[in-house]
Amino acid sequence: MTSAAAYEATIGLEVHVQLRTASKLFCGCANEFGAPPNTLTCPVCLGHPGSLPVLNGEAILLGLRAAAALDCSLPAMIRFDRKNYFYPDLPKGFQISQHSGAVGLDGAVEYWDEEGGGTVAVERVHLEEDTAKAVHAEAYVRPGETLLDFNRSGVPLMEVVSRPVITSPEMARRYIVAVRQTLIDVGVSDCGLEKGAFRIDTNISVKPKGEAKLGEQVEIKNLNSIRAMEAALEYEFERQREILAGGGKVERVTLHYDDATGETTPTRFKEVRADYRYFAEPDLPPVALPASYVEKVRADDFAPPAARIRELREGYDTTLAEAEMLAFAPAYYDFLGRAAAAYGGERRAVVNWLVGDVTRELKERGEELADAKLTPEGLASLLKLLDAGEVNVPGAREVLAALMNEGGDPAALLEAKGLGQISDAGALEELVRAAAAANPKAVADLRAGKERARGALVGYVMKETKGRANPQIVNELITKVIAAGD
Ligand SMILES: [Zn+2]
Numbered sequence: 033m034t035s036a037a038a039y040e041a042t043i044g045l046e047v048h049v050q051l052r053t054a055s056k057l058f059c060g061c062a063n064e065f066g067a068p069p070n071t072l073t074c075p076v077c078l079g080h081p082g083s084l085p086v087l088n089g090e091a092i093l094l095g096l097r098a099a100a101a102l103d104c105s106l107p108a109m110i111r112f113d114r115k116n117y118f119y120p121d122l123p124k125g126f127q128i129s130q131h132s133g134a135v136g137l138d139g140a141v142e143y144w145d146e147e148g149g150g151t152v153a154v155e156r157v158h159l160e161e162d163t164a165k166a167v168h169a170e171a172y173v174r175p176g177e178t179l180l181d182f183n184r185s186g187v188p189l190m191e192v193v194s195r196p197v198i199t200s201p202e203m204a205r206r207y208i209v210a211v212r213q214t215l216i217d218v219g220v221s222d223c224g225l226e227k228g229a230f231r232i233d234t235n236i237s238v239k240p241k242g243e244a245k246l247g248e249q250v251e252i253k254n255l256n257s258i259r260a261m262e263a264a265l266e267y268e269f270e271r272q273r274e275i276l277a278g279g280g281k282v283e284r285v286t287l288h289y290d291d292a293t294g295e296t297t298p299t300r301f302k303e304v305r306a307d308y309r310y311f312a313e314p315d316l317p318p319v320a321l322p323a324s325y326v327e328k329v330r331a332d333d334f335a336p337p338a339a340r341i342r343e344l345r346e347g348y349d350t351t352l353a354e355a356e357m358l359a360f361a362p363a364y365y366d367f368l369g370r371a372a373a374a375y376g377g378e379r380r381a382v383v384n385w386l387v388g389d390v391t392r393e394l395k396e397r398g399e400e401l402a403d404a405k406l407t408p409e410g411l412a413s414l415l416k417l418l419d420a421g422e423v424n425v426p427g428a429r430e431v432l433a434a435l436m437n438e439g440g441d442p443a444a445l446l447e448a449k450g451l452g453q454i455s456d457a458g459a460l461e462e463l464v465r466a467a468a469a470a471n472p473k474a475v476a477d478l479r480a481g482k483e484r485a486r487g488a489l490v491g492y493v494m495k496e497t498k499g500r501a502n503p504q505i506v507n508e509l510i511t512k513v514i515a516a517g518d
Contacts (some may be wrong), residue, residue: 039273042246042421042430043236043265044196047211047220048163048189050229051094056186057161058085058128058316063188067225069167069181077161077186079124084315091159092135092319094220095197096329098190099136099157101218102211106326110135112159112313120162121180122259127161131310133318141214142338143206146352149338151194153209162187165228184228198233201265208232208258212358213337225257238272240254247272248282252289252296264289270297285327299405339477340365349380350373354387363402373414374412381415389429393436406432414442427451428500455502457509460493464509465500466491477480478514486510 053063059076067381075083096106111133114126139154164185171177192211198204212223212230223230232255237247250268255261267289272282287296337359344355348368351501358364366458368386372379388413394401414431417423423431423446446452454460467489468475477485494503 039238039268039269039276041199041201041236041242041265042196043193043198043234045198045204045208046233047192047208048162048231049098049158049192049215049223050232051091051188051190052219052221052226052235053090053094053188055090055158057088057089057188058186060086060261061186065185065229067400068181069183072183073185078182079122079185080301080398084314085128087316087319088188093329094136094188095157095159095190096326097218098215098220098328100190101143101334102139102154102157102192103215103243103336104136104139104154104157106136106330107133107321108323108326109133109318109320111308111318112316114158114313115208117307117310119163120164120178121165127160127163128313128316129310130158133184134158135321141194141207141210142336143203143210144170144338144341144355145202145206145514146356149206149341150203152203153197155193155195157190158190158346159186162189175467195469196237199260201269204234204260205258207293208261210337212258216360217337223371224429228256231256232258232344234261234265236268238270238276248284250282250284251286253286253299255289256291256518258292260289263294264296267294271296286407311422326467326501337415347379347391348383350383350507354383357387358383361401363400364391367401370408371411375415376412377415377419382411385411385415385432393433397436405435406436407439410435410439411444417442417446421455421502422446422453424453424500424503427453450498453501453502454497454500455505457505459510460505461513462502463496465508465512466496467510468513475514478510 040330042337050063056063056077059074061072061074061077064072065397075123076400077083099106111130112128113131113133114333115129115131116126118125131197134156136157137155139157141154142152143149148393162184164180164182167173167181168178170179177242194207205442214225215221218238221229222319233251233253234248234255235249235251239245239247252264252268255264275282286299288299288516289296340359341352341355344350344358345352350358358368368382371386372382376380390401390406395405411432414423414428418428422443427446430449431442434440434449435442470492471488474485474488478489486507491502493506
């Protein structure tokens with residue numbers, strides 16, 4: 033019997049990303065999602081014979097910027113090719129794509145996980161035009177019919193192709209999250225999965241562990257969420273392992289993943305690459321990119337998302353989940369950096385307050401951090417008051433709530449609200465003695481070594497001081513009073 037661990041997966045990923053340009057790739061029609069069907073069209077993007085494409089320079093810039101952020105080498109010349117195939121969503125009979133003149137080659141994407149992460153090699157980044165959209169599910173489509181919406185036809189699409197070096201569905205997810213975040217960070221796309229602005233194709237083959245020759249490759253097309261991609265790969269890894277373990281042969285097919293059943297089913301037999309009959313697009317001459325232009329794209333001081341995760345994990349002692357929350361919410365990331373700099377104390381304390389009390393308060397108010405009256409400097413001042421013993425934790429929480437309501441200076445709020453911590457040992461000792469007199473049983477229990485009885489005395493003092501007593505001093509005084517035996 034062969035166990036699951038005796039097999040390994042080889043996974044490659046292709047991501048299609050719609051670029052955030054004002055107009056389409058080869059015409060002046062608006063690049064917009066959600067307009068009424070077939071209202072954003074012209075002869076070029078409808079594929080009328082004789083219409084001529086005009087290249088959108090903004091799309092080239094965004095493509096190059098993305099390629100640079102994915103650590104690709106940038107070309108001196110870009111070209112477009114015709115990829116010939118027939119499909120109802122492509123009336124021209126060809127798609128204008130980049131076969132040989134891509135905007136980026138040989139990149140690398142760093143991903144992160146609990147074990148420190150790793151790197152996935154990117155083969156290429158190229159541009160192409162999106163196709164029209166086949167519409168089945170809308171209310172205005174009769175059963176059994178398919179309608180075509182050409183608003184999407186000609187929208188600039190960027191394809192990021194990984195090398196087949198991914199070895200598990202989880203690693204595939206980590207890589208995709210890193211790619212998506214990188215593209216959002218450099219502003220080339222909003223990568224909205226629900227709008228179809230970020231679509232994933234994947235291929236997976238399985239072979240006995242240690243075997244040099246790759247297994248037969250199976251493709252899964254049009255995955256519309258990262259979760260669906262991971263689930264589809266897990267299902268397919270398992271399916272192929274079972275076939276191989278049973279002595280069978282995996283067939284080379286293209287599969288569709290059904291989100292509802294969690295299973296893959298064959299769509300059509302794979303077209304071979306040569307079938308596309310690529311040739312240089314005769315209506316678009318190659319574009320030479322001046323070195324100074326390429327340098328400018330590259331010079332962007334861009335820190336990849338994995339670097340921010342590392343900074344937060346190592347410099348702020350965060351968990352991975354905290355780092356992901358802080359690194360990819362710009363308002364939080366900026367706030368944290370400024371608050372830590374203003375505070376100067378233990379950075380972990382700033383994280384605790386930010387992901388704990390501050391986030392909880394924001395949620396209760398239905399507010400965003402960017403709109404709150406709390407400033408990084410205000411939080412830093414509050415933490416300094418805590419460190420100095422001027423306020424205890426419950427008092428600090430009240431000051432925080434006030435800071436979020438009205439802003440202002442924490443020390444002044446402390447004063448105005450009478451929340452300052454009482455650390456005067458003389459005053460507190462009197463209260464501790466009163467607590468002892470009022471709770472003879474607790475005193476007897478404490479003397480008998482039952483530490484839990486301490487709570488009654490602390491509670492008494494806190495009630496008398498409206499929670500403002502310094503708990504550390506109160507505890508020291510209780511110990512002293514009990515030991516004195518009077
Ligand atoms: Zn158009």
